[in-house]
Amino acid sequence: ARSVEYFRIPRNVLTICLGKSTYARCGIIVNVTPFEPEWEGYVTLEISNTTPLPAKIYANEGIAQVLFFEADEECEISYADKKGKYQRQQGIVLPRMLRETD
Template sequence: MTIKSDRWIQVMAREYGMIEPFVAEQVRGGIISYGLSSYGYDMRVADEFKVFTNVFNTLVDPKHFDPRSFVDIRGDYCDIPPNSFALARSVEYFRIPRNVLCIVLGKSTIARCGIIVNVTPLEPEWCGYVTIEISNTTPLPARIYANEGIAQVLFLESDEPPLVSYADKAGKYQNQTGVVPPRL
């Protein structure tokens, strides 16, 4: 697998709608940067968040997920409580080509604050807004700013397409919109 450059990302975004909206340069200046980089794309976090709460004393069970585990927050930022967790989504909608797999890594500015960003791989032919898992590992509240950079997407192109893509198997998170909690 080969990592793809800014040139390839730009062509795929503009001609095939791989990333929408697409920002063709790094946007900086008093914000956490986002947009096209040398070998990746720094995606932004939208203004929709689901933050874990223990108000209803629910059990977190991936097979029987209780939506009361979260409180919904919408705004210019989200303060995640100490040692807590939130789900969010990307501003950008992604359409991953059949012979490409994406790995998403948290930005250093975020990581250096004790905030861990996790995203599972974006599989071949997956489409949707990326659900972003954000963990505050600190004993202090942590602020996440909406519409600013949160993670970098790396595009890895295979020399051959897979036998079965995410679209072929009708993956449960295909074409997701909004912040999507666990599905079984």
């Protein structure tokens, strides 16, 4: 899935996205890697149904929550500085694995 919100993370902020309790109690697990300082884009949400039963997830219900952690200092090397491969993603982005020649 893709988040409704577009994020622009400041250079002195790190975020963690966690699945919400109600869905987790139903066996729906949300996984998202941290949003590094200066990452920008829509969030790709990895959603797993850990039960054998089908489940429906509706748009705009709030399946996850984002925690923002502000540092006293800016990071030395940000996601933008590293030219991260998921920078400014607009939609659901599949894994971009490194090839052996990269």
